[in-house]
Amino acid sequence: MTDYRTVPTVCPYCGTGCGMLLEVSGGRLAGVLPQKGHPVSDGTLCIKGWVANQFVESPRRLTRPLVRKGGKQQAVPVEEALALVAGRLRDTVEKHGPDAAAFICSAKCTNEEDYLVSKIARAVVGTNNIDHCARL
Amino acid sequence: MSIKEKARELLEGEVDGVLGCRLVGGSHLPHLFTAAGIEDMAEDYPEGERYPIASIVRRLQTEDPGVRIAVVARGCDERSLIELSKQGQVDLGRVVILGLACEGDLARECGCAEPYPSEIVDGQRVEGVPDYSLVEKMDRMPADARLDFWLSRFGSCIKCYGCRNVCPLCYCKECALEDAEMVERGRVPPARPAFHLIRALDMAGRCVDCGLCEEACPMGIPLRTLYRKVGRVVEDNFDYRPGRSLEEKSPLAVLGTEKDLE
Numbered sequence: 001m002t003d004y005r006t007v008p009t010v011c012p013y014c015g016t017g018c019g020m021l022l023e024v025s026g027g028r029l030a031g032v033l034p035q036k037g038h039p040v041s042d043g044t045l046c047i048k049g050w051v052a053n054q055f056v057e058s059p060r061r062l063t064r065p066l067v068r069k070g071g072k073q074q075a076v077p078v079e080e081a082l083a084l085v086a087g088r089l090r091d092t093v094e095k096h097g098p099d100a101a102a103f104i105c106s107a108k109c110t111n112e113e114d115y116l117v118s119k120i121a122r123a124v125v126g127t128n129n130i131d132h133c134a135r136l
Numbered sequence: 137m138s139i140k141e142k143a144r145e146l147l148e149g150e151v152d153g154v155l156g157c158r159l160v161g162g163s164h165l166p167h168l169f170t171a172a173g174i175e176d177m178a179e180d181y182p183e184g185e186r187y188p189i190a191s192i193v194r195r196l197q198t199e200d201p202g203v204r205i206a207v208v209a210r211g212c213d214e215r216s217l218i219e220l221s222k223q224g225q226v227d228l229g230r231v232v233i234l235g236l237a238c239e240g241d242l243a244r245e246c247g248c249a250e251p252y253p254s255e256i257v258d259g260q261r262v263e264g265v266p267d268y269s270l271v272e273k274m275d276r277m278p279a280d281a282r283l284d285f286w287l288s289r290f291g292s293c294i295k296c297y298g299c300r301n302v303c304p305l306c307y308c309k310e311c312a313l314e315d316a317e318m319v320e321r322g323r324v325p326p327a328r329p330a331f332h333l334i335r336a337l338d339m340a341g342r343c344v345d346c347g348l349c350e351e352a353c354p355m356g357i358p359l360r361t362l363y364r365k366v367g368r369v370v371e372d373n374f375d376y377r378p379g380r381s382l383e384e385k386s387p388l389a390v391l392g393t394e395k396d397l398e
Binding site: 002003004005006008021023025026030031033034035036037038041043044045046047050 | 153155158160161163165166167168170182184185186187188192195196199200203294295296297298301302351352353354
């Protein structure tokens with residue numbers, strides 16, 4: 001028999017924090033409903049929340065790091081991608097100073113993750129060039 | 137017998153699952169219970185936490201055409217199920233309705249004429265107070281003032297599609313509101329008044345006045361007033377009220393004066 005349950009969560013799209021229910025049916029994420037009585041959004045969502053289930057299994061979703069090699073993007077292990085980014089970042093900062101680097105964080109991340117990005121930018125690299133996706 | 141007791145009894149063989157709600161962190165969330173999980177079913181159904189139950193039934197039957205379920209349904213949920221059944225979208229022969237009558241503020245202020253299902257398991261039957269005050273006020277306004285009113289309200293639309301998404305009677309696979317020929321992509325607010333009138337026309341002969349659209353609208357557009365108006369036009373001309381009975385033929389199913397649509 002098929003199953004149906006709803007899981008309350010917070011919309012991941014922006015920093016507003018609207019309440020949504022993820023509909024789970026047949027073991028798969030099947031849809032979204034606005035959560036009634038939620039202190040932020042009380043049963044309403046914008047279009048991004050209403051379709052938030054679609055990106056989870058989207059074939060266009062980036063699920064592995066891609067590195068351009070010989071003009072072509074290739075999937076590589078996370079460790080390799082991280083080492084590449086860290087190396088380039090270090091080179092750039094050594095050559096041009098900390099303000100040659102900038103950090104863009106995301107409203108899709110948790111407060112804690114964004115706090116850590118701020119720490120990397122300010123305490124590790126030494127720049128105040130930090131911004132977030134909601135301004136784009 | 138309470139809804140939960142009745143649900144437990146039905147799960148002993150008559151149905152495979154019961155669609156009701158589960159209490160999670162103080163919220164009453166839609167949930168399909170089996171015999172093994174029925175003890176988690178909530179005992180109360182707060183008026184502020186209504187969900188598109190008929191749409192969930194339609195989805196469950198689409199995924200598993202053989203499934204037999206019981207569903208905790210208010211008057212509006214039952215009307216939606218009846219209308220969906222007449223349009224071939226749900227099979228009521230495999231649905232047991234556990235009727236929940238709306239009480240208190242919901243019954244008095246929701247504005248629905250019949251805030252109770254045909255058979256009540258829980259709640260006291262209270263006659264509804266159909267609210268056509270805004271429809272009648274609109275009717276009395278001069279046409280240009282009326283147009284100004286609606287253009288101004290439609291102008292606040294953020295095009296979230298919530299009114300359509302939450303509507304139990306909106307089940308089309310291809311929606312006119314997503315047709316690039318009819319509704320320009322990326323334009324917010326959408327073309328006025330076309331966007332909202334496309335939906336209003338589609339609600340004629342369909343809308344059961346559950347009010348979920350208005351509750352889902354982040355901008356507070358008085359959508360029910362619009363749909364009550366088209367509903368009244370259909371009722372005045374065809375004596376048809378969506379969801380009232382399984383036997384009455386929908387004017388949408390009849391072509392011309394005699395020919396039935398097959």
